[in-house]
Amino acid sequence: MTGEDKEIQAYKGPPFKLEKSIQKIHAGFVTQIAFIPGDDAHFVTVSADKTLKVHDTETYETVIEHAGLHSMGINDFVFTSEPNEIVTCSSDRTAKVWKINFETKKLDEVRTLTLSETDNLELKENVDKQLLGLLYEKSCSKTMTVSCNSEINVWKEDCNTPETTLRGHSNTVGKVINFGNSCIVSGDNDGRLFVWDVATGLAKRASTQFKHKISVCALTCNSKFVYSASGDGSMGHFEIVDGALKPVIKEFIKKNGTVLTMTASDEHLYVLYHDMSLEILKADDISKEVAKVGQLKNLGVAKGEIASIAHVSAKNELWVSDIKGFVHILDATTLAPVEDVELKTVYGHPAVSMASCNTEESSLIAVGDKNGYITVFDANTREQKFYTSLHKNKVTDLQFSPDGAHLFSVGFDKNTYLCNVSTPTSSRELPCKYIRFTS
Numbered sequence: 001m002t003g004e005d006k007e008i009q010a011y012k013g014p015p016f017k018l019e020k021s022i023q024k025i026h027a028g029f030v031t032q033i034a035f036i037p038g039d040d041a042h043f044v045t046v047s048a049d050k051t052l053k054v055h056d057t058e059t060y061e062t063v064i065e066h067a068g069l070h071s072m073g074i075n076d077f078v079f080t081s082e083p084n085e086i087v088t089c090s091s092d093r094t095a096k097v098w099k100i101n102f103e104t105k106k107l108d109e110v111r112t113l114t115l116s117e118t119d120n121l122e123l124k125e126n127v128d129k130q131l132l133g134l135l136y137e138k139s140c141s142k143t144m145t146v147s148c149n150s151e152i153n154v155w156k157e158d159c160n161t162p163e164t165t166l167r168g169h170s171n172t173v174g175k176v177i178n179f180g181n182s183c184i185v186s187g188d189n190d191g192r193l194f195v196w197d198v199a200t201g202l203a204k205r206a207s208t209q210f211k212h213k214i215s216v217c218a219l220t221c222n223s224k225f226v227y228s229a230s231g232d233g234s235m236g237h238f239e240i241v242d243g244a245l246k247p248v249i250k251e252f253i254k255k256n257g258t259v260l261t262m263t264a265s266d267e268h269l270y271v272l273y274h275d276m277s278l279e280i281l282k283a284d285d286i287s288k289e290v291a292k293v294g295q296l297k298n299l300g301v302a303k304g305e306i307a308s309i310a311h312v313s314a315k316n317e318l319w320v321s322d323i324k325g326f327v328h329i330l331d332a333t334t335l336a337p338v339e340d341v342e343l344k345t346v347y348g349h350p351a352v353s354m355a356s357c358n359t360e361e362s363s364l365i366a367v368g369d370k371n372g373y374i375t376v377f378d379a380n381t382r383e384q385k386f387y388t389s390l391h392k393n394k395v396t397d398l399q400f401s402p403d404g405a406h407l408f409s410v411g412f413d414k415n416t417y418l419c420n421v422s423t424p425t426s427s428r429e430l431p432c433k434y435i436r437f438t439s
Contacts, residue, residue: 002030002045010060022060026051032076036084036100044100046088048073052107054100066107070094078134081141085110089131089145093120095155097143113143113155116162118205149192167194167203175219177226179240181402185226187216193228193236195244206238206245212252222264222283229259229271237286253287263311263318263356268332270318272309278320278335293335300326300342310356312379314363319379321351321367327377345375346387355398355407357421364421366407368395374409376421386424390417 001009006029008022028048035043035057042063046052050073054064070090077088084100097110114120119129128149135144141157152166169188176186184196186203191212194203205211212230220227226245228236234252238245257273264270268290269281276297280290296306304322311318317338318330325348329338345351349369356379357364363379372391377384391411399408400421407419419427 002033004029006030006047008033008045008055008060020060025053025062028073031074034077034079037079038083044077044086046074046077048075050074050090052077052086052088052098064100064102064105064107066098069096069098069107072130075130075132076134078136078143080136080143081138087113087134087136087143089134091130093129093131093147095131095134095143095145111158111160113145113160113162115153116165119151119165149190164202167205169194175216175228177219177221178399178402179221179226180223183240183243185219185221185240185245187212187219187228189215191216191230193238193245195240197243204244206247212236218259218262220262220264220269222266224266225264225283227262227264227269227286229255229262231258233258235259235271235286249285249287261308263309265311265313265332270309270311270332272306272320276306278306278309280333280335291333291335296320299328300324302326307351308354308367310354310365311358312356312363312365313358315379317379319354319356319365321345321354323350325349325351325369327351327365327367341382343377343382343384345369346373346384347371349373352394353396353398355400357400357404357407359404362404364400364404366398366400368398368409370394372411372413374398374407374419376407376424388417388419388424388427390419390427390429391415 006024006026008025010020012019026047026049030045030047033045041057043055050070051067052069053062056063070092072091074088074090077086079086086098089095095113099108101108130148131145133146143155145153150170153162154164156163171189173186173188179185187193191214194205196203212234214231216228217231218229226238233255236252237248257275260272260274262271267283269283269286271279276295279292282288299322302324304324307321307323309320316332318332321327325345327343331338345367349371351367351369353368355366365377365379367375372393373389375387391413393412395409395411397410409417416430417427
């Protein structure tokens with residue numbers, strides 16, 4: 001056994017009693033130890049000091065020592081199916097294959113396994129890509145590594161770049177959208193953005209600009225583009241090419257405020273900030289402002305503050321809800337009130353989330369409130385179609401299916417529901433073990 005005390009503890013048994021303690025066998029933490037398969041006479045240790053050592057099992061003497069295997073510390077090693085062949089991985093973001101040569105008493109380097117060209121971008125500052133652990137699958141002769149951000153790289157035999165990279169989030173996923181019913185885009189609290197192939201379940205990150213500095217606080221799309229916003233006031237503008245996000249604008253756009261929520265049409269991007277100001281940007285170039293209104297804090301007779309927004313493309317309207325439980329209708333171009341009418345959530349509970357459905361058959365607006373109720377309006381007639389009381393706490397996010405047949409809801413009560421729009425009473429709860437994101 002070994003550990004961060006730079007020592008090796010040798011136990012003999014059973015019962016396993018301490019036989020010998022070998023101190024300071026390495027200059028750094030001893031990160032891994034194992035017997036050579038089929039050779040009980042030798043065991044191997046690697047260390048954060050970049051050194052691999054082969055030891056005699058009986059005398060504990062160092063038989064082979066090789067320093068500087070990597071440019072940074074060694075985190076793990078595994079043996080392959082070849083006799084005396086070993087793979088090491090390091091914080092320098094590489095894995096290397098070695099042959100232990102007992103005749104020459106040295107290690108012979110076989111090949112170096114590197115990350116893909118995409119993952120090699122910005123490696124100098126990207127700690128996330130450091131390789132922490134290894135696995136070798138003998139049945140298919142594949143080497144696998146896991147990195148700091150939980151990505152798994154898979155190398156085939158005799159290939160120096162990964163055959164596959166399994167990507168995923170390593171922090172809470174706060175925002176998820178459906179893009180054109182062809183893929184899923186997700187953003188997490190680390191600021192990462194991924195595009196998920198719904199057929200294979202594999203995820204791709206953007207070729208550049210793959211993450212905000214801090215959490216993704218808003219995510220939306222239209223038929224052409226995907227828009228993201230972060231807690232640091234930055235906004236991203238992407239298109240999806242070959243199943244991955246490709247930046248439309250080279251750099252993230254920096255805004256003066258933090259985005260609360262966004263919604264988009266094919267012409268405009270509507271942005272609601274935490275200071276209650278509302279801004280319209282051009283959908284094909286979000287650096288260009290179309291219109292803006294100041295703090296919307298005195299809406300209607302109740303003088304409520306704006307809480308969420310939804311766009312109705314068929315009528316060119318922007319519906320906004322407030323913390324007093326009212327829903328207001330604005331012109332989507334000028335942001336002026338369309339008519340002197342105020343709708344209200346069921347029982348007048350404060351609104352916290354909204355979603356719109358724009359199909360040829362109907363236009364619907366769903367409003368989630370603080371008490372767990374969802375009120376659904378017909379955008380054409382302004383009438384309340386139905387309401388649900390599925391959640392026990394505030395409804396944090398809502399999404400209609402592309403055909404408008406179903407409404408998906410996520411609550412602060414950690415429950416998720418799928419509501420059938422035509423027969424709301426047939427709604428069903430989705431078990432948490434099947435949910436891949438939280439909001």
